[in-house]
Amino acid sequence: MTLDPSSLSKPRERIIETASRLFFRQGYCSTGINQIISESGVAKASFYSHFPSKELLALAWLGQREERWLMQFKERIAQHESADKRITGMYSMWYDQIREEGYRGCGFINMAGEFSDEESPIRALVRDHKERVRQIVATDVLSDYRPVMKPDDFGELVNAIYLLFDGAIIQTQNVMHVWPIDSALNTSLKMLPQSRGEAI
Amino acid sequence: MTLDPSSLSKPRERIIETASRLFFRQGYCSTGINQIISESGVAKASFYSHFPSKELLALAWLGQREERWLMQFKERIAQHESADKRITGMYSMWYDQIREEGYRGCGFINMAGEFSDEESPIRALVRDHKERVRQIVATDVLSDYRPVMKPDDFGELVNAIYLLFDGAIIQTQNVMHVWPIDSALNTSLKMLPQSRGEAI
């Protein structure tokens, strides 16, 4: 085992890790295979033996990111007992990220934006990801409200909180400031139906 | 004057028109200068005499788009007397666009996503554009509510309606369906403070 910093892990992991950083920060089109290869300290042939194409690497990366992201997201929600705290937990995802240098918003949305073909596997993955997030809002975050609301009203509440969440990410990336996140969080909390006396 | 369809207008206009179509539909990175040149029926030297670089062409396009977009947006708002109809007018922008083939959401957001440098002129233009939209929501759409609300509450209402607007565009682009727009519109209308008896 060498001490070369580039071989802290196996090639495949190094490639995905580098791709994660570069695709996220620079975008898909603006990142070349050669940069990924050189920065991950891997031979070109090794790269192509692990990933048949640039697009399939991106897909593998997004798949991994989706898994990890959703796990974190669910954790931050599950540790709270009340809906308002669970919503605050949702937003803590972004509060943590925006503190890091070079905030780039939602990696899934940014990626989808570079693929204009709606049938592309990347687009499909992003669609599925977002739908899962919306489902989690419905079943995990706001579940307490489902029995006490009209179904249509409940659905609209879920959508509203979900759309505010996404709008806030986009605008925070745009203005590079936390106010959209603060604002969306406050508004989401205010939108929760007030229970009168009874604990929800 | 020839009858060649490529010279229906002057070269500069043809270039911007073609760039508008291609940048919007395919994205900035995925669109090459050569495609713009050939599809606008213009010589390469002519192109570079009008626009010193690809990025400055994109900037010129976005500038023109911003002007026209805002004009339409204001028109759709100004023709209504009540806040709820003005909000519906806001969303009519997207109802019209999504009917066209190959809906691609917000051209400004998509463009900004491809430029990771926050200091880039493109990013600055998009920031300014979005801030102008938010200002219009505050001064033109919701102005009736300003005097009857606490300043902070009014600000939050403006932000909420603005963030829902953007979230809906993004998600409509993602799922290629109108439900996010419908949902955001309904929620926005419900968020308006109810006046009891007095006309607003």
Place this chain on the structure above:
DNA sequence: AAATTTATAGACAGACTTGTCTGTATGGTT
């Protein structure tokens, strides 16, 4: 009508793109 601006076509430079290929070295298993 002459002069000047503007457009044309397209070759060209030089860098960059993804992906293939050859050959060598290394590490682990039998």
Place this chain on the structure above:
DNA sequence: AACCATACAGACAAGTCTGTCTATAAATTT
């Protein structure tokens, strides 16, 4: 010790990219 999978380095192909340049033609202005 022999073997095999894996990783390495890097040349190479074939094409793309932006941007420059030359030389000719058309349109506009003086």
